[in-house]
Amino acid sequence: MDKVIELVKDRRLTYPQKRHELAAAAENSLPYLQVGRRVQELMDSGVLHDLGEGHAPYRPRYILPDYVKFIRQGSRHLDLPAPRDLYEAVNALLILYRNVPSVTGYPVYLGQIDDVLEGFIDTVSPAEAERLLRMFLVNIDRTLPDAFVHMNIGPRATAVGRLVLKLEGELKKAVPNLSLKFSEETPPEFARLAVTTALDTSKPYFVNHAELRRVFGGDDYGIASCYNSLKIGGGSFTLVRLNLKEAARGARDYDQFMADVLPEVVDAQAELINARIRFIVEEAGFFESSFLAQEGLIDRRKFTAMAGFFGLYEGVQAFSGGRRMGHDKGADEMALAIMGRAHDLVKMHKTAYGKVFGGLLGVHAQSGIDTDVDVTAGVRSRIGDEPALYDQIRLQSALQRHFDTGVNDIYIFEANARDNPDGVLRIVRGAMKNGMRIMALNTSDSELIRITGYLVKRCEVDRYFRGEPVREGTVKLGADSIKNNRTLERRVRAVREGDGQ
Amino acid sequence: MKATVNRIIEHSLIDGPGNRLVVFLQGCNLACNYCHNPETQRVCVDCGECVATCPAGALSLVDGRVVHDPGRCRSCDTCLKVCPHFSSPKYRLVDVNEVHARLLELQDFLDGVTVSGGECTLQHEFVAELFRRVKADTSLTTFIDTNGQMSQEALETLLPVTDGFMFDLKALDADKHTQLTGADNRVILENIARTSREGHLHEVRTVIVEGFTDDEAEITAIARLVKGLDGRTRLRLIPFRPNGVKTELARLPAFDRARYESLCLVAERELGGRVVRSR
Ligand code: SF4
Numbered sequence: 001m002d003k004v005i006e007l008v009k010d011r012r013l014t015y016p017q018k019r020h021e022l023a024a025a026a027e028n029s030l031p032y033l034q035v036g037r038r039v040q041e042l043m044d045s046g047v048l049h050d051l052g053e054g055h056a057p058y059r060p061r062y063i064l065p066d067y068v069k070f071i072r073q074g075s076r077h078l079d080l081p082a083p084r085d086l087y088e089a090v091n092a093l094l095i096l097y098r099n100v101p102s103v104t105g106y107p108v109y110l111g112q113i114d115d116v117l118e119g120f121i122d123t124v125s126p127a128e129a130e131r132l133l134r135m136f137l138v139n140i141d142r143t144l145p146d147a148f149v150h151m152n153i154g155p156r157a158t159a160v161g162r163l164v165l166k167l168e169g170e171l172k173k174a175v176p177n178l179s180l181k182f183s184e185e186t187p188p189e190f191a192r193l194a195v196t197t198a199l200d201t202s203k204p205y206f207v208n209h210a211e212l213r214r215v216f217g218g219d220d221y222g223i224a225s226c227y228n229s230l231k232i233g234g235g236s237f238t239l240v241r242l243n244l245k246e247a248a249r250g251a252r253d254y255d256q257f258m259a260d261v262l263p264e265v266v267d268a269q270a271e272l273i274n275a276r277i278r279f280i281v282e283e284a285g286f287f288e289s290s291f292l293a294q295e296g297l298i299d300r301r302k303f304t305a306m307a308g309f310f311g312l313y314e315g316v317q318a319f320s321g322g323r324r325m326g327h328d329k330g331a332d333e334m335a336l337a338i339m340g341r342a343h344d345l346v347k348m349h350k351t352a353y354g355k356v357f358g359g360l361l362g363v364h365a366q367s368g369i370d371t372d373v374d375v376t377a378g379v380r381s382r383i384g385d386e387p388a389l390y391d392q393i394r395l396q397s398a399l400q401r402h403f404d405t406g407v408n409d410i411y412i413f414e415a416n417a418r419d420n421p422d423g424v425l426r427i428v429r430g431a432m433k434n435g436m437r438i439m440a441l442n443t444s445d446s447e448l449i450r451i452t453g454y455l456v457k458r459c460e461v462d463r464y465f466r467g468e469p470v471r472e473g474t475v476k477l478g479a480d481s482i483k484n485n486r487t488l489e490r491r492v493r494a495v496r497e498g499d500g501q
Numbered sequence: 502m503k504a505t506v507n508r509i510i511e512h513s514l515i516d517g518p519g520n521r522l523v524v525f526l527q528g529c530n531l532a533c534n535y536c537h538n539p540e541t542q543r544v545c546v547d548c549g550e551c552v553a554t555c556p557a558g559a560l561s562l563v564d565g566r567v568v569h570d571p572g573r574c575r576s577c578d579t580c581l582k583v584c585p586h587f588s589s590p591k592y593r594l595v596d597v598n599e600v601h602a603r604l605l606e607l608q609d610f611l612d613g614v615t616v617s618g619g620e621c622t623l624q625h626e627f628v629a630e631l632f633r634r635v636k637a638d639t640s641l642t643t644f645i646d647t648n649g650q651m652s653q654e655a656l657e658t659l660l661p662v663t664d665g666f667m668f669d670l671k672a673l674d675a676d677k678h679t680q681l682t683g684a685d686n687r688v689i690l691e692n693i694a695r696t697s698r699e700g701h702l703h704e705v706r707t708v709i710v711e712g713f714t715d716d717e718a719e720i721t722a723i724a725r726l727v728k729g730l731d732g733r734t735r736l737r738l739i740p741f742r743p744n745g746v747k748t749e750l751a752r753l754p755a756f757d758r759a760r761y762e763s764l765c766l767v768a769e770r771e772l773g774g775r776v777v778r779s780r
């Protein structure tokens with residue numbers, strides 16, 4: 001109960017943050033759900049980690065409601081008829097957002113907003129449409145102050161998509177996170193607008209639509225939270241991550257790691273994942289009490305679960321005598337072999353109650369958390385040790401193939417890259433052609449900093465360091481990450497670099 | 502076919518449209534006071550002066566010739582600063598096959614290739630051969646960055662295989678041009694006109710230097726010249742910076758930003774959006 005009174009008295013938390021923390025404290029006063037002894041050991045030693053999802057999970061971690069369906073049918077539970085114009089549509093969405101659960105308490109997915117709203121764009125004048133969308137975005141930023149709140153646009157250009165990019169470029173806020181599904185169908189002029197916006201705000205992500213529609217067997221996937229690709233109308237029950245650096249410690253050598261250690265820890269990871277899923281479905285009865293399920297906005301079968309991996313860079317170092325992936329062919333090959341093996345091992349496990357990916361678990365590049373020290377996010381190169389631009393793109397593209405539920409790499413350019421969005425767009429196209437699934441852009445002087453998958457504003461981080469309460473929960477995470485993970489030291493790509501001599 | 506190559510940059514957002522690989526060739530036929538890359542001007546005479554100054558032991562004299570070991574080099578550029586002959590111990594002979602092969606490998610990431618210098622048209626056979634082969638095998642565009650002081654023969658060889666030329670025009674006033682570069686600008690102006698008639702003049706570039714090109718009349722005259730050319734041609738105005746400069750101009754401070762902006766406005770009165778400003 002000490003924890004509870006501490007929270008009650010905490011001066012740094014806003015009221016909603018306090019309430020959220022108190023709910024977590026209540027949940028965590030229960031014993032941890034039942035897991036085997038080996039799983040417990042691996043959690044204790046830091047090989048496996050449930051990302052603080054809680055002892056008794058009562059909702060899926062990530063939910064992607066089918067907002068298109070909602071906008072067509074309205075909601076009985078929310079007493080909303082199907083919207084008839086853009087005013088009603090925006091209002092209905094803002095209401096629904098407040099009722100979409102997730103691990104953070106905020107919706108991690110706001111919808112494929114062009115699909116959702118484009119049908120209403122002619123119900124108002126262009127000026128009204130812009131004002132409405134501006135208010136919509138401002139409302140989202142102020143009422144859902146969490147940078148894991150994620151909106152999608154693309155691949156086609158729409159009036160809504162253009163307005164979102166334009167307004168995001170003007171508003172320059174961390175919320176919402178934004179992804180552009182990018183493909184041959186994306187017109188060059190729209191792609192250029194997206195690059196320009198990204199060089200200013202780090203939004204949107206560029207998502208390889210051709211790759212992901214193949215992975216999901218259709219267009220009905222969304223990018224949620226950090227950069228997690230999941231099925232619309234579903235989501236992910238849970239995410240359990242496996243620390244490759246820690247797991248490597250438990251191995252005698254590389255061969256034994258691949259033959260014995262990795263299979264054993266992935267087995268345990270799957271066991272923990274499935275125990276958590278069963279708790280959500282069977283004990284908490286989430287789908288029985290959720291109006292989203294009752295009204296068909298989500299479907300249990302469209303959920304998957306994520307086996308996350310991180311610390312590949314250090315794992316490779318451990319087995320290669322300190323070689324650095326991206327700079328050494330042998331290290332690159334080892335990185336690819338480890339991830340290939342991890343992928344295959346995950347795919348030997350079924351997802352309890354999940355039918356996505358043939359009912360097998362999803363593979364995810366976990367982006368690290370604020371308290372990680374000396375271990376690199378996902379399959380990225382260590383911050384500050386990124387290789388030459390094209391080497392990085394090629395290695396990351398090859399690694400990203402192993403991830404169906406989210407992976408991302410970040411590219412930061414010098415500020416004057418803004419003068420040449422076409423050049424940056426070419427690099428994005430090249431990356432996609434090489435199989436890169438998701439990439440983020442930014443410039444070195446940007447007011448918005450991409451931490452792992454989410455964004456924070458520099459000035460908000462400064463406020464947090466001064467001890468002031470901050471609106472966005474992610475600011476605290478971001479500030480701690482900057483301290484622990486040298487987030488600000490990512491390699492900056494000069495407008496002229498890469499000595500070919 | 503080979504050329505003397507000062508360096509190759511594989512990712513550039515500032516040497517023509519889009520993202521480009523840039524080959525800098527060694528050797529120049531002008532000697533501009535404010536040259537930012539004076540180490541590209543001349544051939545190395547193997548005097549050996551740079552050898553002892555290298556902190557990494559990457560330079561040595563072998564049989565009277567200076568040898569550079571790229572494996573040891575830390576790219577500190579000390580050798581470039583000390584070389585009294587406007588040269589570099591680091592340039593090397595590169596075969597056109599090597600550049601071509603690298604372009605094939607990187608073509609997904611590139612809009613094109615730019616050859617710069619030095620004065621790259623001094624080695625125009627190499628440039629033309631590279632461009633011919635690039636055009637045969639890829640959709641990359643071919644650009645040349647030149648001081649404009651090239652022979653008729655060079656220009657005629659390059660025009661059919663080059664998508665865009667970027668010409669320096671150091672000054673329009675012939676005396677100023679001679680003071681700045683050691684040569685008048687007659688040939689350069691002819692070449693600008695010829696290239697423009699062919700529709701291949703992408704850009705004219707002028708550095709604004711105090712005491713030389715910083716008066717309104719000169720900038721207006723240059724802008725009018727560009728205005729009279731093909732409508733696709735842009736005028737890039739670049740404020741002087743002392744970085745790398747090896748002559749007495751090294752003592753000049755960076756050109757005043759406010760004056761730079763006002764001279765850009767002067768040019769924009771003639772050319773509107775065709776003026777490109779530097780940040
Ligand atoms: S740049 Fe020149 S001086 Fe510096 S390490 Fe290389 S060779 Fe030596």
Ligand code: SF4
Nearest residue numbers: 545549551584589590
């Ligand atoms: S680079 Fe310059 S200093 Fe060095 S040997 Fe050649 S001419 Fe002499």
